[in-house]
Amino acid sequence: MPSLKDVKMKIVGVGKTKQITKAMNMVASAKLRGAQSRIEAFRPYAAKYHDVLAELSTKVEGNAHPLLNEHEEKKTCAILVITSDRGLCGGFNGNIIAKALKLAKEKQAQGMTVKFSCVGRKGRDAVRQAGYEILTAFADRMGSIDFSLASTVAQELIHGYETLDFDEVHCIYGEFVSMAQQPPKSLCLLPLKTPKAVENDAPAENGPHCEYIYEPKEEQLLAELLPRYVKVQVYRGLLDTSASEHAARMAAMDNATRNCNELINSLTLLYNKTRQASITSELIDIVGGAEALNG
Amino acid sequence: MSTLELEVVTPDKTVVRETVEMAVCPGVAGEFGVLPNHVSILSALKIGDLRYRVNGKDEHVFISGGFADMNNNVLSVLAESAEKAADIDTARAQAAKERAEKRLAEHSDTVDTTRAHAALARAIVRLQLAGH
Numbered sequence: 001m002p003s004l005k006d007v008k009m010k011i012v013g014v015g016k017t018k019q020i021t022k023a024m025n026m027v028a029s030a031k032l033r034g035a036q037s038r039i040e041a042f043r044p045y046a047a048k049y050h051d052v053l054a055e056l057s058t059k060v061e062g063n064a065h066p067l068l069n070e071h072e073e074k075k076t077c078a079i080l081v082i083t084s085d086r087g088l089c090g091g092f093n094g095n096i097i098a099k100a101l102k103l104a105k106e107k108q109a110q111g112m113t114v115k116f117s118c119v120g121r122k123g124r125d126a127v128r129q130a131g132y133e134i135l136t137a138f139a140d141r142m143g144s145i146d147f148s149l150a151s152t153v154a155q156e157l158i159h160g161y162e163t164l165d166f167d168e169v170h171c172i173y174g175e176f177v178s179m180a181q182q183p184p185k186s187l188c189l190l191p192l193k194t195p196k197a198v199e200n201d202a203p204a205e206n207g208p209h210c211e212y213i214y215e216p217k218e219e220q221l222l223a224e225l226l227p228r229y230v231k232v233q234v235y236r237g238l239l240d241t242s243a244s245e246h247a248a249r250m251a252a253m254d255n256a257t258r259n260c261n262e263l264i265n266s267l268t269l270l271y272n273k274t275r276q277a278s279i280t281s282e283l284i285d286i287v288g289g290a291e292a293l294n295g
Numbered sequence: 296m297s298t299l300e301l302e303v304v305t306p307d308k309t310v311v312r313e314t315v316e317m318a319v320c321p322g323v324a325g326e327f328g329v330l331p332n333h334v335s336i337l338s339a340l341k342i343g344d345l346r347y348r349v350n351g352k353d354e355h356v357f358i359s360g361g362f363a364d365m366n367n368n369v370l371s372v373l374a375e376s377a378e379k380a381a382d383i384d385t386a387r388a389q390a391a392k393e394r395a396e397k398r399l400a401e402h403s404d405t406v407d408t409t410r411a412h413a414a415l416a417r418a419i420v421r422l423q424l425a426g427h
Contacts, residue, residue: 048302056337
């Protein structure tokens with residue numbers, strides 16, 4: 001049986017761990033609220049952008065812009081992996097990385113060279129360890145994501161696609177579905193697929209549909225809109241990953257706190273048993289001594 | 296008096312959502328005014344000043360380029376950044392202007408002149424608007 005002092009120390013230790021996990025849970029929940037409100041703030045922009053592009057893409061021919069064209073020869077594939085910078089958030093980063101590496105394997109099997117672009121330290125480290133070429137990596141930026149970061153990341157990918165350095169660009173990030181669900185999501189960034197307008201509900205309620213005036217010409221307008229659409233998608237990936245990270249961390253820390261409680265309970269039980277055992281043995285000693293004197 | 300709805304949205308927030316009497320947008324092909332019930336139009340915008348009138352009073356918003364979409368009497372302006380004239384950070388704009396001017400003065404190959412020019416233009420318009 002362990003000594004009383006050892007058990008006591010262990011209980012104190014677990015208690016301290018519990019304090020930390022509890023604090024991390026609360027910090028994550030505060031950060032999650034911030035991240036969620038940013039997603040909310042971004043939604044009108046993304047939705048409007050989607051509408052405008054859907055409207056415009058019905059007006060122009062299929063191959064109006066290099067970002068829409070599929071390359072005939074597919075040699076290189078770029079994958080953008082968005083993960084968090086820090087761990088302690090359950091399997092969140094692991095799932096994203098696994099999905100990314102799986103995709104990389106598939107592309108390699110198709111005979112393509114795979115290159116990575118990473119946002120988030122965890123993804124970068126994993127990709128580096130797997131031995132893939134890293135084009136750019138942004139670490140320690142998940143805490144301060146803004147549109148200009150998305151812009152920088154997307155610009156490089158767009159440039160690579162236009163100069164035929166890449167023939168396909170994919171993006172893998174943690175989609176924020178709900179507090180309990182943050183599945184890794186894979187998205188084909190380039191060649192771009194223009195959003196299709198939802199045909200069913202649009203025509204009736206919008207009243208008479210009149211022709212748009214475009215300024216400048218449709219093709220030029222598209223050339224301005226499309227690269228920004230890629231940025232919008234990357235930004236969305238960043239925001240989603242950031243919210244998912246905090247949600248995943250909250251869940252993980254909640255679990256950890258619960259485990260600490262369980263551990264403390266069982267250790268306290270052990271402590272009491274040990275204490276009682278030592279009292280019992282002392283009593284036996286005393287009684288035994290008294291018996292010996294009387295005898 | 297007829298009115299139209301104006302929304303100015305950026306990735307970070309909705310800057311303006313108001314019922315206005317008219318708006319003037321800095322289009323790439325020149326400024327254009329939008330009155331209520333304007334025909335549907337989609338135009339690219341350059342860096343500049345978006346003016347709109349509420350209750351006979353003119354308001355100014357800085358736009359760092361983007362798009363204006365007028366449809367069903369709703370004018371939506373999508374910009375990467377936008378600020379109401381009152382919210383412009385003059386000190387930051389001044390610093391950005393000096394930085395851009397310095398970059399342009401260097402004439403070295405490492406300087407991305409298009410970006411520096413854009414930064415300079417943004418700073419100048421911001422300063423002009425803040426001075427109103």
